[in-house]
Amino acid sequence: MKKTLLIIAHDKQLLTLFNQAAPNLGFELHSTREYDEAVRILGELSSLDAVLLDADTLRAELPKSISEIKSLADNTLIVLLGALSAEELVDCVKMGADGFIEKPVHKAEQVLRHIEHLLNQLQHRSSTPQHDSDLGMAEAPILVGQSEPVRELKNMVQKVAPLDATVLITGETGTGKEVIARMIHVMGPNRHNNFLAVHCGGIPDTLLESTLFGHEKGSFTGAYRTHKGYFEIADRGTIFLDEIGDTTPSFQVKLLRVLQDKRFRRIGGTELLSTGARIIAATNRDLRKMVHEGQFREDLFFRLNVITLRMPPLRERPDDIALLIRHFVSVYSKKHNHLGVYLKPETIEILTHQPWRGNVRELENVIERMVALSDSDWIGPDELPEDYLGREESACPETGGFHSYAEAKNLFEREYITQLLLQSRGNISRAAKMAQMPRQNLHLKIKKHKIRSDQIRSSRSAAEAVESET
Numbered sequence: 001m002k003k004t005l006l007i008i009a010h011d012k013q014l015l016t017l018f019n020q021a022a023p024n025l026g027f028e029l030h031s032t033r034e035y036d037e038a039v040r041i042l043g044e045l046s047s048l049d050a051v052l053l054d055a056d057t058l059r060a061e062l063p064k065s066i067s068e069i070k071s072l073a074d075n076t077l078i079v080l081l082g083a084l085s086a087e088e089l090v091d092c093v094k095m096g097a098d099g100f101i102e103k104p105v106h107k108a109e110q111v112l113r114h115i116e117h118l119l120n121q122l123q124h125r126s127s128t129p130q131h132d133s134d135l136g137m138a139e140a141p142i143l144v145g146q147s148e149p150v151r152e153l154k155n156m157v158q159k160v161a162p163l164d165a166t167v168l169i170t171g172e173t174g175t176g177k178e179v180i181a182r183m184i185h186v187m188g189p190n191r192h193n194n195f196l197a198v199h200c201g202g203i204p205d206t207l208l209e210s211t212l213f214g215h216e217k218g219s220f221t222g223a224y225r226t227h228k229g230y231f232e233i234a235d236r237g238t239i240f241l242d243e244i245g246d247t248t249p250s251f252q253v254k255l256l257r258v259l260q261d262k263r264f265r266r267i268g269g270t271e272l273l274s275t276g277a278r279i280i281a282a283t284n285r286d287l288r289k290m291v292h293e294g295q296f297r298e299d300l301f302f303r304l305n306v307i308t309l310r311m312p313p314l315r316e317r318p319d320d321i322a323l324l325i326r327h328f329v330s331v332y333s334k335k336h337n338h339l340g341v342y343l344k345p346e347t348i349e350i351l352t353h354q355p356w357r358g359n360v361r362e363l364e365n366v367i368e369r370m371v372a373l374s375d376s377d378w379i380g381p382d383e384l385p386e387d388y389l390g391r392e393e394s395a396c397p398e399t400g401g402f403h404s405y406a407e408a409k410n411l412f413e414r415e416y417i418t419q420l421l422l423q424s425r426g427n428i429s430r431a432a433k434m435a436q437m438p439r440q441n442l443h444l445k446i447k448k449h450k451i452r453s454d455q456i457r458s459s460r461s462a463a464e465a466v467e468s469e470t
Contacts, residue, residue, distance in 0.1 A: 003119060004047060005112075007031040008038045009054035009081070014105060018052075021108035025116070033057075035065060042072045043330070044340055050115050055082030056103075062088070063095040064146055070096035071144045071327035079115055081105065096142065141182040144327045145320035149312040153180070160307055161187035166259065168244075168304045169282040171311030174361030177282040178240060180311060184280060185238040193237030196230045201246035208251060209267055212239070219268020231264055234277035244304065245285035245296060252297045259303045279304070314356040314363065321352045324360060328367035336372045343370075344380045354388055414449040417442070421451065 005027045007018055015031045022029035030045070032038050035058055042048065051069055058065045066078055079099040080092060092100075099118050101111055143154060160167060161184045169177045178197060185195045198211055206220065214229030230239050247255070258264045263274050281304045290296035314321065325348055333341045343351075356362055366388065370379050381389070417431075420442075424431035428446070432439040 002026055002028045003049045003116065004028045004045065005030070005050050005052060005115065006038060006041060006045075006048060007052045007054075008035060008057055009033065009052075010057045011054065014054065017105065017108040018112070021112060025109060025112045027112060035061075039068070039072065042069065043342070045073075046334070046339055048073050048076050049119055050077040050079060052079050052081055052111070052115065055080050055084055055088075063092055066092055066095040066097050067144070067146060068323065068326070070142055071323055072330045077115070077118055079118065081111070141179045141186065142327075143176070143179055143183060144324050145317060146323065147317040147319045149317050150320060153309065153311070156309055157183050157187065160184060160309070162189060163307070164278065166278070166304055166306045167280045168287075168306075168308045169280065169311060170287075170308060171282075171284060172313045172359055173284045174359035175311040175313055176360050177284075177311050178242060180309060181238070181240040181280045181282065185240075185278075188238070188278070190236045190238070190278065194234050195238045195240065196234050197240040197242060198230065199242045200251075201243035205248055205251050206267075208247070209254065213254070213264050213266055214269075215267035216269045219266075223268070226266075229264075229266065231258060231275040231277055232266075232273060234275065236276040236278075238278045238280060241279065241281040243283060243285075244281040245283040245287055245290060249297065252300045256297065256300045256303060259300070314359045318352065321356075321363070322348055324363055325351060325367060328364050329371060332368045332371040335368075338371055338374065341371055341374060341377050341379065344378050347379055347381050347384065350381055350384060350388065413445065414451070417445055417449060418451055421446075 003026060005022065007015060007029065009015055009031070010033050012033075015033070019029060019031065030041055032041060038051075051073075053062075053065070053069075055062055062080075069076065069078060077098045078096060079101060080097050081101050082103050084092065084100065099114070101114060105111055143150060143157075145151075157180060167181075167184060169180050171177050181197070182195060185191060198208070200208060203211075209215075210227065210229065212229045212231055214227050214232055215223050217223055217226045241255075254264075258275065259279060262276065263272050265272060287296050287301050287305070291298045291301050325343060329341060329343060333339055351363070351366070354363075358365075366385065369385065370383055374383055420431045420435055421428075424434060428442060429439055432442045435442060
């Protein structure tokens with residue numbers, strides 16, 4: 001079966017070399033000299049095995065481009081071609097690059113064979129037999145986003161993944177806490193062992209304990225055979241305990257013992273078993289507050305809270321919304337066999353300014369619904385669910401009408417800069433001196449808040465009108 005390869009490179013001679021060599025080595029080749037054209041090709045291809053990206057073609061935007069390609073084709077191998085510094089290479093790997101080949105290229109066949117080798121390795125990892133047919137090793141996850149909070153989180157995951165330490169992930173419902181847990185597992189030393197996730201909320205203690213610890217035959221009604229639990233199956237893999245704050249005090253005691261001793265017994269059993277599983281827990285609740293109120297064991301909290309990662313809500317990373325939209329459009333257009341579907345710019349603009357109380361999960365559900373039900377290739381605002389046409393960006397999420405600290409800070413900064421520019425009559429250098437900050441920093445903040453000159457003029461006119469009345 002032919003392997004599909006997309007090459008993005010400005011160099012005509014380089015493209016000619018690969019076009020001549022690809023058919024002989026079983027590659028179906030697509031090539032382009034322009035990144036925008038590559039994005040179009042990515043949207044049209046039903047399947048793509050690998051992308052060969054000339055680093056010199058997109059030097060300044062290389063990490064961002066890699067992230068975008070991964071968002072459009074998340075299972076695609078990305079191999080870089082060119083000369084990169086160690087720092088540049090690390091940034092590219094963090095964004096999703098899978099391989100690197102130095103230039104110049106004298107024989108395209110060698111490069112293609114290297115790509116084939118990487119594809120075979122990827123296929124081998126995905127087909128490795130698992131301990132249990134329905135509980136497999138985690139797929140390589142993607143945290144889509146280029147905003148500052150997401151970049152910081154990715155850096156922390158890089159540092160945390162190799163450590164043999166318990167991790168607590170906090171964040172609102174729907175932010176993607178399990179994605180972070182899977183990233184830690186896949187980037188860790190025991191990535192080839194199982195990743196097992198269990199949602200702790202709303203599950204009776206007996207079922208939760210049976211799932212994690214296992215049970216012996218006849219230990220309770222319905223226990224017709226001996227059952228191995230996740231602590232036993234995981235081996236030296238990872239167990240992800242989602243919504244740990246919803247567990248009962250009785251279960252918390254038993255979990256604490258496993259974390260302390262790495263030993264446990266099946267329900268109804270006497271044999272003492274050991275586990276090397278790494279525990280990653282997640283919650284959308286304030287565990288520290290629950291400890292003070294006596295709703296969560298303090299000793300368990302300290303055991304879980306060795307390393308804490310916070311998953312930011314979507315409203316704190318608005319710059320990522322467009323990237324997430326493109327990613328989900330790609331995923332669900334393939335799932336629902338509606339290839340080549342796009343959202344019109346005005347549709348993306350409306351979605352970008354939603355409050356997204358349900359965070360990334362809500363955005364994902366909206367995109368899937370639109371892609372699945374659309375009859376056209378270009379989805380316009382008229383195909384948005386009614387609920388999303390009347391929402392305002394300033395709506396406050398789950399705070400009873402009160403802004404969060406991050407929102408209040410953001411609103412203050414925008415108003416402050418607007419008033420600063422008003423006082424300086426739009427002169428950025430003068431405004432920077434008034435604020436006692438570097439001009440470049442002020443310019444970045446103006447760009448961040450999308451403050452336009454017409455807004456300054458309208459504010460100024462309003463202020464002058466008030467002055468004339470007084």
